[in-house]
Amino acid sequence: RYFLVALLAALTLWVGVKFLDEARDLTKPDIGSPTINVSGEGKVFAKPDIGSVSFSVISEGGPGPEVAQQDAAQKMESIVLFLKNSGVDEKDIKTVSYDISPLYSTENKKRxxxxxxxxxxxxxxxxxxxxxxxxxxxxTELGANSIGGVSFEIDDSEALKLEARAKAIADAKAKARVLSKNLGVRLGEIISFSEYGGPVPFYGYASGFGMGGDIEKSYIPPIPTGQNEIVSNVNITFEIR
Structure with missing residues (x-):
């Protein structure tokens, strides 16, 4: 009987110790594999092949809106016809806004x-x-009295985006190799990858166009296109050993 009591006591003690060990394992934080995170940037420059610009026709008249509407319509029709005759495809001509606003006089403090x-x-x-x-x-000679939004872009930039991404990845990997050497560790597998960035449009400048027909002697302004910048930024997380 004494032996049985001692055996039960020993068994109870063993179960208690085992439970405490497992409890400690459950509460032990899982920090996972050590990692390093690096960023890389790649840039590619290319000459744009598409220009974008906006033309506005602004007309005033009264007492009703019909006079201003008719004047604006005639000028815009002439502009569109001129653009088409100059080789611009119809799909590249788009009306983006049409607004009618009342005009008021405030003379004698009366609106x-x-x-x-x-x-x-x-x-x-x-x-x-x-x-x-x-x-x-x-x-402008045909009645456009506001010019703006001149910008330049690349029609097919996918190959350039891929080139910029490859440069960004190479940059990140080079940084990771230097960092791992400085830390005295070895690079392992790539744990995560993310990318952001894209083409950066180049904005030109067009001004000096006040009212339609005011351009002296059909002056043609120089519009330099410059180069567009395609940028890729990446973040790569490496496992280290």
Whole structure:
């Protein structure tokens, strides 16, 4: 009987110790494999092959909106016809806004309706950049009295994006090799990868176009295109050993 009591006591003690060990294992934080995180950047430069620009026709008239609408419509029709005759494809000509706003007089501290302003804005894509300056001049002579939003882009930039990404990855890997050497560790598998970035459009400048028909002697402005920058930024996490 004494032996049985001693055996039960020993068994109880063993179960208690085992339970405490397992409890400690459950509460022990799992820090996983050690890692390092590095970033890399890749840039590619290329000459753009598409230009974008917007033309606005702004007309005023009264007492109703019809006069301003008719004037704006006639000018815009002439501009669109000129663009098409200059080789611009119809798919690259798009109306992006059409607004009618009342005009008021505040003479003698009395607010009176005097007419309406009509503003129609056209967005244009130019695939022959050599024509861009002449198109801006021609549209202005035909009544476009606001020019803006000149920018340049690359029509097919996928290959350039891939090139920029490859450069960014190579940059990150080179940094990882240097860092692992400084830390005295060896690089293992790639744990995670992320990328951000993309083409950076180049914005030109077009100004000096006040009211339609004011350009002296059909002056054609120079529109330098510069180069576009395609950027890729990556983050790579490596396991280290």
């Amino acid at each position: 009176e309706l005097t007419g309406y302003e009509v503003r129609q804005t056209l967005a244009l894509k130019v695939r022959d950049l050599a024509k861009l300056g002449a198109l801006i001049t021609g549209a």
